Amino acid sequence: MATSTHNHSLKTDILVIGSGIAGLSAALKLATDYSVILIAKASLNEGSTNYAQGGIAGVLDPFDSIDAHISDTLDAGAGLCDPKAVSVVATHAAEAIRELIDLGVPFSKQVDSESSFPFHLTQEGGHSHRRVIHAADHTGQSVIDTLISCVKTHPNITLLPEHIAIDLILNQKRNRCLGTYVLNKTEKTIYGIAARFTILATGGASKAYLYTSNPDTSTGDGIAMAWRAGCSIANMEFNQFHPTCLHHPKDRSFLISEAIRGEGGILKLPDGTAFMANYDPRADLAPRDIVARAIDHEMKIHGIDCVYLDISHKPRDFIQNHFPTIYERCLKVGIDIAREPIPVVPAAHYTCGGVITDLEGQTSLNGLYAIGETAYTGLHGANRLASNSLAEGLVFAKMAAQSIKKAFPLTVPAEHEITPWDCTGITDPAEKILVSHDWDELRRVMWDYVGIVRTNERLKRARQRLRNLHKEIDEYYHQHTVTSDLLELRNLVMVAELMVMSAQRRKESRGLHYNLDYPHTHKKAKPTILKPK
Ligand code: FAD
Ligand code: SIN
Numbered sequence: 001m002a003t004s005t006h007n008h009s010l011k012t013d014i015l016v017i018g019s020g021i022a023g024l025s026a027a028l029k030l031a032t033d034y035s036v037i038l039i040a041k042a043s044l045n046e047g048s049t050n051y052a053q054g055g056i057a058g059v060l061d062p063f064d065s066i067d068a069h070i071s072d073t074l075d076a077g078a079g080l081c082d083p084k085a086v087s088v089v090a091t092h093a094a095e096a097i098r099e100l101i102d103l104g105v106p107f108s109k110q111v112d113s114e115s116s117f118p119f120h121l122t123q124e125g126g127h128s129h130r131r132v133i134h135a136a137d138h139t140g141q142s143v144i145d146t147l148i149s150c151v152k153t154h155p156n157i158t159l160l161p162e163h164i165a166i167d168l169i170l171n172q173k174r175n176r177c178l179g180t181y182v183l184n185k186t187e188k189t190i191y192g193i194a195a196r197f198t199i200l201a202t203g204g205a206s207k208a209y210l211y212t213s214n215p216d217t218s219t220g221d222g223i224a225m226a227w228r229a230g231c232s233i234a235n236m237e238f239n240q241f242h243p244t245c246l247h248h249p250k251d252r253s254f255l256i257s258e259a260i261r262g263e264g265g266i267l268k269l270p271d272g273t274a275f276m277a278n279y280d281p282r283a284d285l286a287p288r289d290i291v292a293r294a295i296d297h298e299m300k301i302h303g304i305d306c307v308y309l310d311i312s313h314k315p316r317d318f319i320q321n322h323f324p325t326i327y328e329r330c331l332k333v334g335i336d337i338a339r340e341p342i343p344v345v346p347a348a349h350y351t352c353g354g355v356i357t358d359l360e361g362q363t364s365l366n367g368l369y370a371i372g373e374t375a376y377t378g379l380h381g382a383n384r385l386a387s388n389s390l391a392e393g394l395v396f397a398k399m400a401a402q403s404i405k406k407a408f409p410l411t412v413p414a415e416h417e418i419t420p421w422d423c424t425g426i427t428d429p430a431e432k433i434l435v436s437h438d439w440d441e442l443r444r445v446m447w448d449y450v451g452i453v454r455t456n457e458r459l460k461r462a463r464q465r466l467r468n469l470h471k472e473i474d475e476y477y478h479q480h481t482v483t484s485d486l487l488e489l490r491n492l493v494m495v496a497e498l499m500v501m502s503a504q505r506r507k508e509s510r511g512l513h514y515n516l517d518y519p520h521t522h523k524k525a526k527p528t529i530l531k532p533k
Pocket of ligand 1: 017018019020022023040042044048049050051052053057139140163165166201203204213214215217218221222255349371372373374386388389393
């Protein structure tokens, strides 16, 4: 059935696009003073946040320090972090976590400890201290459930799940964002939502890769929309591969948390040899880029399909208490992790680049903010430190809310400027295979040519293939009824091209970007900034 347009538009003070940790937190902070509409393209709980396992980094232990968190983040970021962004997150993460505790998130408690802090802190790669608060191995789900129950009962928040944003609405003369066009997926209608402030909190773009730990929502929509609206994008070559996702024909890419290594898990070859100490003095607790590259290297030299992560030396009840989700999920496919090692491979996990914002989450477009994984704040540099991303989502939601509160009195409503969505000349597609084929091709090209280890030739090929795909998808988009699959594909091909363009610009290897043709690291680190023409 063809999509229809509605002549009416909705209006609100604040429009939040996305219901992950960033979007929900911002909505709650702003709803104290303003009307908020929050849209999400799937159910409210679907998004990367819901799957987060390890936890949230913050300086909570009295023996830890903000300087140590800053230093670990800078170190993981391989010289490319913006120290100001790092300082903002390290300084404010603890208070943001305390707010979650006050809202009722059931974080795991310490047992048998004399520490004055009542919650258990785990360790992950690259952290010099235990500073990751968690709810067993289902932190994200516990956080999201709590935040959703708060927004659901808030009188100033209207929730619109199953609504996908298509494009931002602009007033070019005033360089201002006026809201967005949105497809109601259930009713198949398109209309505008006018807002004084729009917040992009649409998550990352790891679905660009064939194998990913991410849910289907991570298609880079916010990054693509912002780019089309004229915002600059930074550091898209740095897509993080998580070293340890389950390798099993029945459950590919389920994440095996880094916290397993934090609690003593060891990476091994099929014959039981531990190998990480050959790559880094921190061995299994080295930052992710180093561990993922080491695994990739071992798999290639030994011609093996996976390596193994072994925590079976720990008591069964310890494993069941700390990692109930992972224990059960592995058991379901016949792996008893208390007795045997877990087969693991790296998979695309996190988009370190994104829409450039200042330290208040504001983009270069008036009225448009970007927070969470969609944004590039400068925090992660060339490689994100584990568990810094939930912290970033929380902290920048707060910064953006404060900034909007300051700017709000200076703005005017925008609804009179919104014109209805135009779908003249659009027809229903005769077949769906064109879209599904392009999805597969795009993700395979990225996996094969723009993976953990890159070369100039692979990047060149990827660029050519993506250029063709982009052209085909754009033509198709302008002739056919929009569906969420088509919208996501259009966004993902755009973002994949930005990833390849950025990778081609970087003539060195640094952090997550490793190019065999440029194995050295330049002395001076510079972000890759792409500006729309
Ligand atoms: P998401 O949580 O991804 O939410 C995005 C939202 O945007 C969704 O509601 C989606 O429906 C919506 N959306 C997207 N596009 C549109 C559109 N066009 N229109 C409308 N809505 C749209 N980080 C940590 O710090 N600690 C961890 O332990 C951790 N573990 C992880 C484990 C897994 C398996 C994964 C996948 C990630 C993990 N991460 C972890 C990373 C972290 O979870 C994410 O970076 C973070 O949750 C992103 O939050 P977000 O709010 O930016 O986006
Ligand atoms: C994990 O639990 O290993 C994921 C942590 C993260 O991505 O920060």
